[in-house]
Amino acid sequence: MLFNSIEFLIFFPTACLLYYLIPHRFRCAFLLVCSYFFYMCWNPGYALLLLTSTVITYASGLLIASADRMEDEAERTRRKKLYVALSFVSNLAILFFFKYYAFAADTIVRLLQTVGIRARIPAFDLVLPVGISFYTFKVLSYIMDVYRKDICAERNFLKYALYVSFFPQIAAGPIERSKNLLTQLDEKHKFEFERVRSGLLLMLYGYFQKVVLSEYLAIAVNSVYDSYKERTGYQLLVATVLFAFQIYCDFDSYSNIAIGAARVMGFRTMENFNTPYFAESVADFWRRWHISLSGWFRDYLYIPLGGNRKGEFRRQLNLMIVFFVSGLWHGASWHFVVWGCINGAWQVIGRWLKPTRKKIQELFHVDETVFSHKLLRMLITFGLIDFSWIFFRADFRQSLSVIKKIVRIGGGWITWGGNMKAMGLTYQTVILLCVSLLILFLSDLCRYRKIDLIDVICRQGLWLRWLVYLFGIFGILIFGVYGPGYDAQAFIYFQF
Numbered sequence: 001m002l003f004n005s006i007e008f009l010i011f012f013p014t015a016c017l018l019y020y021l022i023p024h025r026f027r028c029a030f031l032l033v034c035s036y037f038f039y040m041c042w043n044p045g046y047a048l049l050l051l052t053s054t055v056i057t058y059a060s061g062l063l064i065a066s067a068d069r070m071e072d073e074a075e076r077t078r079r080k081k082l083y084v085a086l087s088f089v090s091n092l093a094i095l096f097f098f099k100y101y102a103f104a105a106d107t108i109v110r111l112l113q114t115v116g117i118r119a120r121i122p123a124f125d126l127v128l129p130v131g132i133s134f135y136t137f138k139v140l141s142y143i144m145d146v147y148r149k150d151i152c153a154e155r156n157f158l159k160y161a162l163y164v165s166f167f168p169q170i171a172a173g174p175i176e177r178s179k180n181l182l183t184q185l186d187e188k189h190k191f192e193f194e195r196v197r198s199g200l201l202l203m204l205y206g207y208f209q210k211v212v213l214s215e216y217l218a219i220a221v222n223s224v225y226d227s228y229k230e231r232t233g234y235q236l237l238v239a240t241v242l243f244a245f246q247i248y249c250d251f252d253s254y255s256n257i258a259i260g261a262a263r264v265m266g267f268r269t270m271e272n273f274n275t276p277y278f279a280e281s282v283a284d285f286w287r288r289w290h291i292s293l294s295g296w297f298r299d300y301l302y303i304p305l306g307g308n309r310k311g312e313f314r315r316q317l318n319l320m321i322v323f324f325v326s327g328l329w330h331g332a333s334w335h336f337v338v339w340g341c342i343n344g345a346w347q348v349i350g351r352w353l354k355p356t357r358k359k360i361q362e363l364f365h366v367d368e369t370v371f372s373h374k375l376l377r378m379l380i381t382f383g384l385i386d387f388s389w390i391f392f393r394a395d396f397r398q399s400l401s402v403i404k405k406i407v408r409i410g411g412g413w414i415t416w417g418g419n420m421k422a423m424g425l426t427y428q429t430v431i432l433l434c435v436s437l438l439i440l441f442l443s444d445l446c447r448y449r450k451i452d453l454i455d456v457i458c459r460q461g462l463w464l465r466w467l468v469y470l471f472g473i474f475g476i477l478i479f480g481v482y483g484p485g486y487d488a489q490a491f492i493y494f495q496f
Contacts, residue, residue, distance in 0.1 A: 001041035003257045004210050011038065012261060019265055024188045028158050031166070031265075038167040039130070046129040049098070053091055054164045057139040058157055060087035061146045065153035080147055087143045095136045098126055103332035131171040133329055135164055137296055142178040144300055151179045159185045166267075168258040172251070174272040174292035181267070189266025194458065199263030201454045204472050205443070206256030207480075209249040213436045215481035216429060217246035223424035225393060228402055233409040235419060236402050243393050244386045245437065248276065251290070275448045277385075280377040282346040285385055293329075297322050316351065320344045330392070335399060339391040346384050432479055 001007050015034045022030055040047045060083050067079035096104070105121040112119045142163070145151045154160040163182050169175075224231050224239035231239075255272035262269045272291050279285035286294050302322050308315040320341065327340020360366070366373060391399045420430060446453050457468050 001038055003254065004207065007041070016264055020189075020191050027189075028156075028162055028185055032158055032162045035162060035165040035167040035170060039165060039170055042130045043127065049094060049129050049132065050135060050165055050170075051161075053094065053136060053139050054161050056090050057087055057143055057164075058154070058160050060084070060143055061153035061160075062155065064143070064146050068149075084143055084147050088140060091136050091140060095132060098132060099128055100328075100332045101126070107334075134173045134175055135170060137175050137293075137329075138178075139164055141175070141296060141300060145178050151182065154178075154182055166262070168261040169269070172254050172258075173290075174255060174258065174270050175296050176269055176292070180270065184267050187266070192266075195266065196264050197458060198454050199260040201457065201469075202260030202263065203257050204260075204469075204476070206253040206260060207476055208436075208472065209253035209256065209440070211476055211480035212432075213440060214246055214249040214253060216425075216433055216436070217242050217249065219429075219481075220423040220425055220433075221246050221393070223422070225398075225402075228394070228398060228405075231405070231422070233405040233407070235422060237406045237409075238419075239423070240386060240390055240393075240402070240406070244277070244382070244389050245440070247389065247392070248273075249440065275444045277382055278378060278444065278448045279381050279385075280374060281350060281381055282343060282384055283350065285381055286343070286347075293326070297326060301325065312351075316348045319347055323347075333395065335391050335394065335396045338396060338399075339388050342388040342391065343385075346388070 001011060011034075015031075019027060019030060019034075036047055036050075039050060063083045064080050067076050067083065070076040070079065101124065105123070109119055109121060142151075142160075146153050154163070159182065162185060163176075163178060166176070166181065221239050221243045224235050225243075228236060252273045259269050259272070270292055274288040274291065276285050276289040279288050302318055305318040305321060306314050307318060323340040323344030324337060325340075326343075327337040330336045330340070361368065368374075387403075390402055393399075394402060420426065425433075443453060446456075457465060460468075
């Protein structure tokens with residue numbers, strides 16, 4: 001069930017209405033049923049995997065808690081590590097089998113062929129379960145939090161199962177931490193008009209990002225990248241820049257709808273994006289993009305590897321390991337690994353060049369606080385990130401061909417109208433995209449300047465508030481991409 005589907009627009013209001021009508025003691029069970037129903041709408045069999053991961057980590061948490069009561073310190077530590085290891089191995093094995101088995105088998109076969117060995121590895125016709133990477137990381141973070149005593153093991157199975165399967169987040173995050181969401185499941189959420197209105201406005205903005213901006217950008221990007229061999233360097237360059245905004249709008253829209261939906265029901269969830277294209281360095285970008293995943297890798301991989309505590313070389317190595325794993329997390333293909341390693345390399349190179357940059361700035365008396373310097377850093381960062389997006393959008397060979405064409409700017413610009421037609425756009429669509437991108441820019445600019453637009457809107461007079469509401473609703477209805485023959489497009493990050 002996609003957020004941008006008629007089914008969800010029926011399911012969500014119904015679930016919210018019943019949630020507030022039923023007694024508090026039944027709400028956890030009710031939301032759990034809603035969450036599993038929501039998840040099973042893709043494939044009922046997926047729920048068995050979700051339940052398996054839930055049971056394994058629930059039992060592991062209780063076993064770790066029981067080991068904590070042992071008097072023998074050595075035996076206590078050994079038992080806890082054993083339970084953590086079993087939980088990690090079993091959950092990662094499930095993830096590997098469904099997401100990485102075919103990729104690993106193909107890689108092994110190819111490597112053996114290079115040395116003249118022919119091998120045949122059994123193949124399985126597997127469908128990747130929606131959100132498996134997200135909820136696997138969620139349950140693993142719970143186990144680590146229990147192991148570190150950041151939280152107590154949850155003894156109520158229904159509560160824990162709801163934490164894992166909470167329907168706004170199950171398909172594509174944010175990867176919520178247990179110490180935030182689990183504690184809220186005991187709270188008695190009352191219907192609060194201001195909170196519900198704020199959540200609905202955030203959802204409305206998310207729908208604008210997805211149904212209007214992301215879908216129209218997808219038309220142009222897909223038209224070019226799906227036939228990249230016939231495209232000019234100019235068209236590929238434009239499509240690459242547009243893809244940066246497409247993937248941002250697509251993923252941020254899901255996060256906004258998910259956060260807004262949770263807020264409507266009274267839950268506070270973590271921020272997942274914070275104006276990433278206003279970042280002044282690649283490291284800054286990754287503090288603003290997919291914050292829940294970046295934070296997960298920092299807390300559960302980078303720091304345990306030693307972080308920045310064991311010297312500069314280990315710091316850079318740990319950074320590359322994190323981005324290698326991040327690339328692999330995003331997809332079972334080498335071009336995702338290359339994408340991750342490029343982002344890691346940008347940061348390593350940035351640290352190498354930092355002393356040189358400092359000397360140049362001192363030599364020319366560069367003021368880092370002025371707007372022009374910040375703007376230059378933002379543009380350079382966007383260029384580096386956008387370059388890496390090529391490897392995210394296309395496989396390795398296609399990416400190299402696209403880069404080669406862009407560098408050569410082959411084929412000329414043709415004509416303005418010819419390029420628009422080649423990219424599947426009309427003059428009206430281009431105008432709509434320009435206006436929508438301007439709205440996106442102004443929204444992010446306000447957020448960058450710590451201005452809460454939703455709060456600003458809610459404090460206005462009645463007539464202005466309703467003007468904004470109606471403009472947003474009818475703007476999406478009139479200009480959104482849907483209608484006869486339209487197949488609601490899944491969010492990009494559903495494939496991960």
